[in-house]
Amino acid sequence: MTRARRRVLAATTAVLTALALAACGMATTPELPAGDARPPMPVGVQDPAVLPEAKPAAECTPAARQSFAPANGTAIPDGSSMAKIKANGKLVVGVDQNTYLFGYRDPATGNLTGFDVEIARQIAKAIFKSDDPKYIQFKTITSKQRIDFVKNGDVDMVVRTMTMTCDRWNDVYFSSEYLTAEQLILTKRDPADPGKKPIQKLSELGGKRVCATIGSTSINQIAAEPSKPVAVAALEWTDCLVMLQQGTVDAISTDNTILAGFQAQDPNLVLSDEPIKQEPYGIAINKERKDLVQFVNAVLEQIRADGTWAAIYADPSSPFDEKKKGPSLATIFGAAGPPAPQYGR
């Protein structure tokens, strides 16, 4: 082969290769990018949480647990707040419908049930001397709405896993304590060592992702924790549970009332044993209705004494029907009596 011929051949090959490449370039479809395999986040999650300012809980006298002692028992004097409610034909109560075992819709019936809801029904029963459902109207409210709804008179009272704090006492009155909750930590069982003692303290969660709801006292506490966990804030507590199950957060820290409901829905979750702090629950009432607070305290005295409290605790979904025993606070927290009322305001 002569040099010239070889050159021609080389040039021809180069041209043909270029043409072939150009043709291939035309024919190929655009490249599909690598996707994001991480699980999606629930709507409205703040990761990390956006916090205004973390304020430490104030100390106060009388203590946040103290309420007003009953005055007239469960009698309804003319002109009293109870008489007005009676004239209105119904007791309006702000509740939750999303917290398992406290205030939730039974998926089978669509009816509201839970410990808070049943306590509210007992108060309506004491006012109207009847447990006809028409005498009680539930308004489902968010945790953020609790104080405003009471202050504005949109509801007669709020029974919604509400901790009595000194700050809140400035805005509303509380009944005596009707349940003592505790702040705990919920984590997933360690797959490598299922019997391992669960995480007990926030100090063990440094660098870990910990979930609570936006605007809750828990999210502030997580963010203020010196061990520096990453606070992840969700719209709803159940969103925290989803994230824990999906592995997008490592722990949830809040009241055992909420966490116990989660544990009941997923046996692979473990609760810490030692309470981080106690959370006394009270019924919030407008500050202009001290008589209603005293009346509610009398009703609470009564149900503590006659076993109704214990029956609701044992089965809030159908407290008095032995045949329909569902999950209850008793099966989760173990047997417990009602907290002793403290008065002195």
Add this chain to the structure above:
Amino acid sequence: MPTETKAGPVIPRPRSSTVDVPRQRGPRGGPIARVRTVLTASGGGTPARLTLILAILAVLTLGSGVAAVSDVVGRDEQITDVADGNGRLGLAALEVYQSLSDADATAAGAFLAGGVERPEVRARYLEDVNRATVQLATAAASITTQDAADAVAVLSAGLPVYTGYVETARTLNQQGLPVGAAYLRLASGMMQNELLPAARDLQKNATTQLGETQDSASLWPFITIVLAVATLLLLAYTQRDLAKRTNRVFNIGLLTATGAVLVLLLWTGAASILAASHISSGRENGSAQIERLAEARIAALQARTQEAVTLIARGGDAATKAEESYVTQMNALSGDQGLLAKAVAANADPALKDVLSGAQTTLNAWIDTHKKLHQADVLGDYNTAVAMALGEKDGEAGKLSRDLDQALAKAIDAAGKHFHEQTTSARNSLTGAGIGAGLLSLIALAAATRGLQRRIAEYR
């Protein structure tokens, strides 16, 4: 050109034996000047002049033929693309978008109903997922841009994750566990925030490409028209000129050529313009109307999803957010400037007039019902709110939203038929035009050559 040629002495040409042939002039100036000189030669009818005319006629005739053939072939390719390429991608993308929206609304409704859902509701959800998956594969095979590829990647990767969450939510709900609602909200949120925007991107991308192809397929065949008209003018001029200079009124060859070019102009012009108008109609009352209607339908389905999610979220901030999304969707959909009103205003199909005005009435009734059920929910009458949301009786949201959806689906179907009909008609109107134009231009060339060669020969 070397300057000495110009400056050199004029070489005398041998005189022709024919008497009527005028004196030949030497070339002066550039080629254009020379052509002008030949054409306007006072003697006229010289072989050189006629040869030049014949050359120009040949170029114009062949040019018209080539322009007409390539226009018809190109247009046919574009129409094929409208029908099978971009058109198919566009419709597949739209199907993905609609099926996913419907799946989301159906899953939310089924969840809200609680317990074991009715078989037809379950079937509808499964059909939606099935259709979305199949149409996604169809779309993936016809994508040509990176944006479309990105959207397809998000959809293909996300769809199985979404269905996984829906099934988790369904199972938990059937076991009576409240966390099921959170999974349903997670699935729906993923659909609203990831999958539907990707489906929307894919559809917009396909629509833009389809529109561009439709635009170029509905252009008038300007080059063919200009060339053919120029050919006709030159033929007319030549014939008049010849008639003046000789005693023959008609030149059969040139007359035949004129006829052929005229037929070529009328046929391919008419065919192309007809095809263009079919494509325009297929766009205006077909694909563009499908897009408007589908946008309205998708907004309605998303509003329906949010309506269900407000109740599934059972109060709380998630419910508030869902209600806000519902209001956003409804504001986009309803009102004088809303998506539905726009689609109704653009409708040109008299058969759909009643269907679409019925859809508007249904939409307004649904908005009223939603206000009532939302009020019931806020006031704690949850079961009434759920019953109104799911109800299949007159005036209940379940029936109203379904009626609206069916009316819009019917209108989309009709617009789709129109699109297909017009695209097919466009293609049919071009049948034979390509070959015809080619043959006619050759006939014209042959006839003109013959006609002029005779005249040229007469001078020899």
